[in-house]
Amino acid sequence: MSLPIPNATELAREVAALNTKVAAGVEKLRTIRDDDVEIATTPKDEILRTDKVTLYRYRPLSERTVSTPVLVVYSLIGRYTMTDLQEDRSLVRNLLNLGIDLWVVDWGNASRADRWVGIDDYVSGYIDECVAAMCETTGADKVNLLGICEGGVFTLAYAALEPDKVQNLIMAITPLDFHADEQEDDPGKGFINLWTRNLSKEDIDKMIEVWGVLPGEFMGALFAMLTPVRSATKYNLDMPDVIDDEKKFLNFLRMEKWLSDRPDHAGQAAKEWLQDLYQENRLINNSWQLGGRDVDLRAVTMPVLNIYALADHIIPPATSRALSGKLGTDDYTELGLPGGHIGLFVSTKSQGIVGEGIVDWLSKRDV
Template sequence: MAENPPDSGLTDWQRRLIETLEQGAELPVDTRGATPFTLHAEPGPGMHLRRYAPARSTGQRPVLIVYSLVNRPFILDLTERRSLIAALTRAGHPVYLLDWGYPKGADRFLGLADYIDEFLTAAAAEVATSEGASPDLLGVCQGGVFALCLAALQPHRVHRLVNLVTPVDFHTPGDNLSRMAQEVDFDQATQTLGNISAEWLNGVFVALKPYRLLAQRYMDLPELAGHPEALHDFLRLERWMYDSPDQAATAFAEFGRECYQRNGLLRGTLTLNGRPVHLGNIEHPTLNVYAEQDHLVPADAARALRDHIGSTDYGELAFPGGHLGVFISRRAHAELLPRIVAWLAE
């Protein structure tokens, strides 16, 4: 029997890659998410407050999701099987999501006070008016920082807090993103460039983990040939990674300077409209969820909340995975999300 030529493995890999790419080109990729919603209000320019109706009426308190400015929120509703939002609506919660939209050139002067004191405040007030109860806030990454600021400065707007992979101490060992930020003149960058382009920021994030985010994920792509559901999931995640909004210049510079460079959230030097944000003022029941192998928000950066929050009703959940795994992994949806839903039902 003749032996396979030495390059037969590479030829087969190339064939399956071409087959996968051809199949992928025929699949539509919807970035609105898998769960139906209605547009409820417009808290700010180009922003929308989405409402996801509960699957059943159980009297559960509304949940307002505060997402990061950096990416689009459909990672929380990627597919019907992998949806944080669907898990909450199945448990009977009316779910609201503040979609920050895509900043335009004129939005370069929007600062953190605008996003938190005005737009997030307006969204929380709208939810309370519509549902008859102040919402539980679920803050995601940078959005968790915004949620903490709102709870510290306007405690009546918030009932309880759930933070997912939220940085609190921006100067922990092993925080590569923070180390990079120390070398940036944020004010000069935004004065020169205006709004920060999504392409530039995506390049920064890829540089933190280049092999995993570039070579490895594409080397595995041919394995999806003939598996349309898995390929569709891959394409949706791929679209999420690169469908990022530009960053409003002023808010971007303030967050980089005050949080990453000065560690102002932890030290109490971050101010909004002249009012300092003190984590010790937060007395709401709080659940802090972090990922043990997170390359963007190290576990120590998130765990620091326990030593500075004023709440005596504080708990933590450690997830044995990475940053994205908290939202899309099978383990998260089988083990982590049910525990978050159970905590909200207490």
């Protein structure tokens, strides 16, 4: 079957229109300042600072509906600011407007000096200090945990090691069975799992030995490889499409700002993340230890809500849908929502759905 030959005149007209739009966009970029694309603007107060880690408490936006405070624990690979990208696309604001007493931990910027900081330091050290500060400030006996991506693994481990301190556990887009991607029919999902399993233990040891961290730039390049066509064309196709709409254009730039601010991952924690979990799958096999203590999933006795994205190519749904029957609680809920890994929090369709789902679930289990 022969393909239609494009009309040269129409093609030239489209190219000229595109060039005009791009030129206008370049001029517009020159007038935009950093304040115009500021992210994570929801007011909050610093409650605790320990080493490079900071605990914040958001200021309330409405009357409290859930009595137990909620701690957001994000991944070390990205920044928590994704949950508060902009006012009309903010999980943080949605939860605050629904009456949640919301807190967040900021991991700061790891450096080579953090070469020997491991996952147990984050879980049994920093998270436990944050929980203690929350209880001291609010008078609560327990807290609710909301772990996102790698942070979901951290909160699950904390709930297994310190179940008496956790009222309810919520995880979102969290890898749990790191080998379950082999069950996926979609070859576009699970590339990071496949890549990591094909590294040798020595490869990972050498990488951390040389860098002292898992560099944010390296992980950013790896994530870009997951969607090579989109990554290669977003500046000459996606951006020109929104240049004429100032709101959409600023939204595009906010996302780029978040993507470019990817922190380094502490060295020992990165080794454990890649070797113990991605390669050896110790979490779901109940053979993972932190600080000499077993991370026993059967010790997780509080209610658990597990949210995953149906179109997630970074954390395939099968790797998240893995806890049923493995926990020490009968109150276990899985919630699959449309969208991708980041789209679950920032897409127009998901706004309100995620926050309302979380608050509705928490309200039924509040004490």
